[in-house]
Amino acid sequence: MNKYESEVCSVFEARFGHAPARTFFAPGRVNLIGEHIDYNGGRVMPCSLSLGTYAAASPRADGRIRLVSADMRGGVIEADIGAVSALECRPECFSGFGWAAYPLGVAAKLASRSHSIGGFEMAVCGSLPRGSGLSSSASLEVLTCAVLKELFGLTLDGVSASLLSLEAERDCAGVNCGIMDQFVCAMGRRGAAVLLDTHTLEYGYFPFDPGENVLLIMNTKKPRRLADSKYNERRAECEEALRLIGGLFEPQKTALCEITPEEFASVSAVLPEPLLRRARHAVTENRRTLEAAEALEAGDIARLGRLINASHDSLRDDYEVTGRALDTIVEAARSHPAVLGARMTGAGFGGCAIAIAERSAAEDVIAHVSALYRSRIGYDCEIYTAETGDAPFGKDDNDENC
Ligand code: ADP
Ligand code: MG
Numbered sequence: 168m169n170k171y172e173s174e175v176c177s178v179f180e181a182r183f184g185h186a187p188a189r190t191f192f193a194p195g196r197v198n199l200i201g202e203h204i205d206y207n208g209g210r211v212m213p214c215s216l217s218l219g220t221y222a223a224a225s226p227r228a229d230g231r232i233r234l235v236s237a238d239m240r241g242g243v244i245e246a247d248i249g250a251v252s253a254l255e256c257r258p259e260c261f262s263g264f265g266w267a268a269y270p271l272g273v274a275a276k277l278a279s280r281s282h283s284i285g286g287f288e289m290a291v292c293g294s295l296p297r298g299s300g301l302s303s304s305a306s307l308e309v310l311t312c313a314v315l316k317e318l319f320g321l322t323l324d325g326v327s328a329s330l331l332s333l334e335a336e337r338d339c340a341g342v343n344c345g346i347m348d349q350f351v352c353a354m355g356r357r358g359a360a361v362l363l364d365t366h367t368l369e370y371g372y373f374p375f376d377p378g379e380n381v382l383l384i385m386n387t388k389k390p391r392r393l394a395d396s397k398y399n400e401r402r403a404e405c406e407e408a409l410r411l412i413g414g415l416f417e418p419q420k421t422a423l424c425e426i427t428p429e430e431f432a433s434v435s436a437v438l439p440e441p442l443l444r445r446a447r448h449a450v451t452e453n454r455r456t457l458e459a460a461e462a463l464e465a466g467d468i469a470r471l472g473r474l475i476n477a478s479h480d481s482l483r484d485d486y487e488v489t490g491r492a493l494d495t496i497v498e499a500a501r502s503h504p505a506v507l508g509a510r511m512t513g514a515g516f517g518g519c520a521i522a523i524a525e526r527s528a529a530e531d532v533i534a535h536v537s538a539l540y541r542s543r544i545g546y547d548c549e550i551y552t553a554e555t556g557d558a559p560f561g562k563d564d565n566d567e568n569c
């Protein structure tokens with residue numbers, strides 16, 4: 168039992184007065200490549216982490232739900248399964264529950280699909296930084312699916328759990344996001360990255376075991392303040408670009424990422440600035456993601472590093488979603504000779520970046536980036552060495568996608 172499992176069990180026992188029936192884990196995630204294209208029908212390639220959220224839980228016979236988080240003030244949040252099932256899935260109906268809107272949203276969504284669930288007690292505890300783009304929210308939603316599946320013997324596969332968790336995040340917590348986060352938090356596997364087609368939900372596992380290298384997650388500690396408004400602006404720009412060029416193809420293209428870079432070159436003159444650059448990012452990032460899958464299949468981490476560098480440059484120059492903190496941390500990493508590639512990950516404007524570095528030099532890279540970042544930005548970043556981890560639904564299906 169690791170220290171988070173012990174903590175979640177002791178919080179459970181202290182609050183609920185008995186030992187939990189079981190403990191559970193769902194990972195956070197980091198996206199290796201394929202950024203800002205999940206809403207353009209593109210491919211993404213995230214991996215699930217060994218950092219994530221732990222739960223200790225037991226069923227209750229009386230329909231009461233009692234939730235506590237070791238990471239939040241405010242004590243036990245109580246609800247009733249009958250009342251939660253009757254709530255309309257709108258953010259106004261869940262906002263009074265604070266952080267518990269995520270697990271209660273999942274319970275409400277399960278109930279709305281006729282899954283038979285009763286009351287339960289659950290304590291949670293996270294080893295992930297929250298609100299930093301490593302998807303602690305999706306981790307918590309998927310964790311709740313895993314808990315309720317086990318406690319109430321539900322028939323629930325990983326793809327359904329991801330879709331239901333996404334709906335809980337959108338409808339109950341009021342956060343608009345794509346399917347990538349929930350999908351990989353539910354379906355990821357240790358030692359693998361997941362290539363996911365966000366249009367069709369086709370997916371496959373690619374070996375990501377950096378071996379002599381290590382994946383670093385570099386948290387700029389800059390809040391992602393602009394991220395929401397710019398996210399909506401970029402989505403609108405991509406829709407407008409598609410409207411202008413989609414119909415120039417026969418058959419018509421229904422998503423930017425259906426257009427290859429070669430096809431794009433033949434129509435790009437139609438697009439005004441900045442739509443040209445926005446669309447070029449989507450089209451080229453989708454190609455880079457496919458090339459990254461090839462690189463992983465060949466065990467070519469150096470090629471993955473170059474693609475990761477190109478991804479950041481495109482997000483900085485064409486998509487304009489990086490900002491000073493992310494550019495500085497990425498440049499600091501790249502200036503170390505043991506770094507194979509670095510880029511922002513997540514929505515941008517703050518949050519986290521990733522780097523792939525030679526494992527033997529990891530400590531030196533961390534010290535180098537930390538010092539440079541502090542001297543240029545004026546406050547400290549946080550850097551974690553990340554390992555991949557198993558997700559609760561990652562091994563449920565047959566192995567045809569391996
Ligand atoms: P991210 O998903 O990038 O970490 P979000 O803002 O989407 O950031 O989600 C963070 C929110 O998820 C927290 O504010 C909290 O409401 C909820 N959450 C995540 N982890 C926990 C936890 N361990 N305990 C309680 N709430 C959590
Ligand atoms: Mg989130």
